[in-house]
Amino acid sequence: MLKGSFPIKEFEGLRTPFYYYDMALLRSTLDTIKDIFRDNPNYRMHYAVKANNNPRILRTIASYGFGADCVSGGEIRAAVDAGFKPSHIVFAGVGKSDEEINLGLDLGIARFNVESAAELLVIDELAGKKGIVAPISLRVNPDIGAHTHANITTGLAENKFGINYEQLPGVLKLTLGLNNVKFLGIHYHIGSQILEMDDFAALCNRANFVTEKIVRAGVDPGDINVGGGLGIDYHHPNHLDIADFKSYFDTFRRFLQTRPGQLVHFELGRSLVAPCGSLISRVLYVKEGTSRKFAIIDGSMTELIRPALYKAYHRVENISSDEPEEIYDVVGPVCESSDVFAKGVSLDKCHRGDFIAIRSAGAYGESMASGYNCHPLPGSFFNE
Numbered sequence: 001m002l003k004g005s006f007p008i009k010e011f012e013g014l015r016t017p018f019y020y021y022d023m024a025l026l027r028s029t030l031d032t033i034k035d036i037f038r039d040n041p042n043y044r045m046h047y048a049v050k051a052n053n054n055p056r057i058l059r060t061i062a063s064y065g066f067g068a069d070c071v072s073g074g075e076i077r078a079a080v081d082a083g084f085k086p087s088h089i090v091f092a093g094v095g096k097s098d099e100e101i102n103l104g105l106d107l108g109i110a111r112f113n114v115e116s117a118a119e120l121l122v123i124d125e126l127a128g129k130k131g132i133v134a135p136i137s138l139r140v141n142p143d144i145g146a147h148t149h150a151n152i153t154t155g156l157a158e159n160k161f162g163i164n165y166e167q168l169p170g171v172l173k174l175t176l177g178l179n180n181v182k183f184l185g186i187h188y189h190i191g192s193q194i195l196e197m198d199d200f201a202a203l204c205n206r207a208n209f210v211t212e213k214i215v216r217a218g219v220d221p222g223d224i225n226v227g228g229g230l231g232i233d234y235h236h237p238n239h240l241d242i243a244d245f246k247s248y249f250d251t252f253r254r255f256l257q258t259r260p261g262q263l264v265h266f267e268l269g270r271s272l273v274a275p276c277g278s279l280i281s282r283v284l285y286v287k288e289g290t291s292r293k294f295a296i297i298d299g300s301m302t303e304l305i306r307p308a309l310y311k312a313y314h315r316v317e318n319i320s321s322d323e324p325e326e327i328y329d330v331v332g333p334v335c336e337s338s339d340v341f342a343k344g345v346s347l348d349k350c351h352r353g354d355f356i357a358i359r360s361a362g363a364y365g366e367s368m369a370s371g372y373n374c375h376p377l378p379g380s381f382f383n384e
């Protein structure tokens with residue numbers, strides 16, 4: 001079976017499960033983006049911190065000069081600690097608390113991506129108390145359905161995110177009438193794990209229309225933030241280990257109309273960090289059921305919840321064995337029937353103690369780990 005290459009000897013003394021990060025792959029991913037941006041000087045990257053907030057991952061991304069997209073005060077702090085400049089931090093989220101807004105104001109972050117009229121009024125009030133003007137973009141819900149899992153679609157009118165497309169003129173008018181906020185642009189984010197470039201083309205068309213309407217109303221449209229959402233190939237981590245950034249950015253180059261000097265912000269998360277991470281576990285037991293065989297591993301939904309939460313697929317590899325393949329259900333020890341990583345998959349014959357790699361787990365893996373069942377949080381191993 002085709003497998004990733006891992007420094008297994010170095011894993012011997014480590015407590016499993018842990019996250020393994022291929023830092024060379026992360027750097028070549030970041031280099032790819034940097035190269036594309038060299039030809040597009042009006043593009044800006046804000047890494048979506050929620051995908052992976054491991055300090056070492058954050059520091060590596062910050063060292064490329066990219067900004068950060070945060071969805072909480074905790075993420076803003078983590079980003080600043082890792083070396084992201086506050087002036088390169090944007091802050092989104094439907095439920096920003098007063099404390100979080102004040103933190104953003106005090107640090108002087110680049111932008112509040114505002115998701116409702118109610119939030120706008122609070123930001124105006126809190127900024128007014130400090131005698132400052134808050135830089136804001138309005139997050140518009142473009143009512144575009146991305147072809148992805150229902151739980152990770154964010155751009156439909158029925159989602160909780162953003163300001164309804166029809167309500168934008170009213171909220172824009174409200175913004176322009178307030179003293180302590182400054183309108184600087186429009187923000188979009190239509191979902192995650194999107195592989196259809198047509199979805200991004202549809203976003204561009206909608207954004208062009210919105211910009212035109214704002215300009216026609218005599219208002220400076222500011223910049224455009226198109227959010228994140230580019231997907232990766234979870235099925236072939238050994239063939240396609242870098243996301244299709246070329247098609248993605250080509251789509252925006254082709255379809256998004258920009259005015260001279262207008263900046264375009266991107267907020268990619270998953271596509272930057274998913275491929276470089278794997279969850280490494282050990283086989284605890286091989287259990288023969290009546291009709292199937294279980295590989296019971298020490299990794300579980302508390303370290304990687306995506307399969308349980310979204311029925312997400314991750315490729316599973318036995319990286320210790322090279323005996324002929326057998327068919328297994330790969331399950332964790334947690335007392336939930338959904339604590340299953342894969343059903344009926346071929347793995348090189350499993351033995352107690354074998355290392356199992358669950359691939360493409362660098363995004364929404366470690367950052368979503370919990371302490372359920374009193375499991376300790378997973379450690380991490382960086383292969384420089």
Ligand SMILES: *Cc1c(COP(=O)(O)O)cnc(C)c1O
Nearest residue numbers: 048092192228229267268269270
């Ligand atoms: C989660 C999120 C992103 C990143 O999404 P990916 O699918 O990981 O690229 C970007 N922007 C906002 C506002 C988000 O909430």
